[in-house]
Amino acid sequence: MSGVRRREALFGLGALAASAAFMRGGAAAVQPAGDKAVMQTKPAEKPQQGAGFYRFKVGEVECYSIGDSQARMDPFPLWGENASEEAVAAALRASALPAKQNLMHFNVLLMKTGSETWLVDAGNGPARAEPGMLMKHLGTLGVKAEDVSGIVLSHLHGDHFAGLMDKDGKLVFTNAKYFLNATECEFWSRTPDLSKTNLNADWKKGMIEGAQKTLIALEASGKLNMVDDGAKLTSGISVKKTGGHTPGHQTVVVESGGKRFEMLADAVHHYVLSFQHPEWHLHFDYDAKEGARARREVLSRVASDESLVMCYHTPWPGVGRVIREGDGFAWMPMVWEW
Numbered sequence: 001m002s003g004v005r006r007r008e009a010l011f012g013l014g015a016l017a018a019s020a021a022f023m024r025g026g027a028a029a030v031q032p033a034g035d036k037a038v039m040q041t042k043p044a045e046k047p048q049q050g051a052g053f054y055r056f057k058v059g060e061v062e063c064y065s066i067g068d069s070q071a072r073m074d075p076f077p078l079w080g081e082n083a084s085e086e087a088v089a090a091a092l093r094a095s096a097l098p099a100k101q102n103l104m105h106f107n108v109l110l111m112k113t114g115s116e117t118w119l120v121d122a123g124n125g126p127a128r129a130e131p132g133m134l135m136k137h138l139g140t141l142g143v144k145a146e147d148v149s150g151i152v153l154s155h156l157h158g159d160h161f162a163g164l165m166d167k168d169g170k171l172v173f174t175n176a177k178y179f180l181n182a183t184e185c186e187f188w189s190r191t192p193d194l195s196k197t198n199l200n201a202d203w204k205k206g207m208i209e210g211a212q213k214t215l216i217a218l219e220a221s222g223k224l225n226m227v228d229d230g231a232k233l234t235s236g237i238s239v240k241k242t243g244g245h246t247p248g249h250q251t252v253v254v255e256s257g258g259k260r261f262e263m264l265a266d267a268v269h270h271y272v273l274s275f276q277h278p279e280w281h282l283h284f285d286y287d288a289k290e291g292a293r294a295r296r297e298v299l300s301r302v303a304s305d306e307s308l309v310m311c312y313h314t315p316w317p318g319v320g321r322v323i324r325e326g327d328g329f330a331w332m333p334m335v336w337e338w
């Protein structure tokens with residue numbers, strides 16, 4: 001592995017001990033109760049659908065998009081903070097989408113290569129009212145938690161890391177090594193500067209507590225590795241730092257058999273608004289201008305090289321391609337294949 005180094009404890013033993021009471025709070029404390037302006041969730045009230053994973057291949061690497069969860073979100077101001085509510089509603093209407101309560105998915109990537117089993121992110125776990133289904137769907141696939149050998153974290157937001165821990169705060173994937181961008185690691189280890197977002201104070205507090213609690217648990221496991229832009233993790237799999245959404249947000253690139261695939265994670269968000277208008281600010285970006293810059297850069301790159309891509313928040317399975325359209329882009333979902 002190049003560009004990878006073991007993460008030594010930043011917080012130190014004193015801080016670990018001091019955080020013990022915090023740790024006992026369990027994974028349920030990972031996310032704040034919610035920013036009521038943008039997120040409304042409730043437990044599932046209807047029978048579940050049958051599908052939970054979608055299989056596709058990139059050369060020799062077997063990939064699965066695992067459906068973890070969903071949330072209904074009001075699109076404004078979430079996906080267009082610097083646009084008008086009317087402009088956001090008009091863009092949605094043109095795609096036959098409602099102006100309120102758009103469904104957003106959470107898609108976890110599973111990769112099997114040789115004897116290794118990798119995850120990119122870990123879903124919501126028990127942290128939300130509508131708990132993540134990652135473990136259930138891995139079970140259907142015959143993958144046990146202890147089978148997972150590596151987990152790449154795209155960034156340290158709760159919807160991506162909360163599934164690493166059970167409701168008692170214990171790490172679920174006992175044999176996994178963890179790979180987090182070095183900048184991301186440093187950012188959340190200190191007092192993160194979230195002054196450029198319009199998130200409310202409770203949301204910021206919950207974000208910081210959740211990220212730091214996760215870092216402490218990962219450091220204590222002795223299996224946290226910091227990676228730099230371009231680091232190679234295993235044969236055909238590497239990471240690419242994008243920044244934007246968070247300072248050390250990273251994507252995962254698979255190159256095998258002449259094919260290229262990139263898991264974009266949260267570099268793009270809404271499957272219409274973020275593609276048509278990459279310049280529209282995302283409420284959750286730590287620096288909205290930087291987020292817009294990174295979004296356009298990533299979309300331009302994958303549109304030019306015609307990569308197959310996957311997004312964490314587009315409709316499940318969230319696998320497809322990106323094309324240029326007007327001044328922006330369009331999302332072309334992969335056609336379902338049995």
Ligand SMILES: [Zn+2]
Nearest residue numbers: 157159266312
């Ligand atoms: Zn996310």
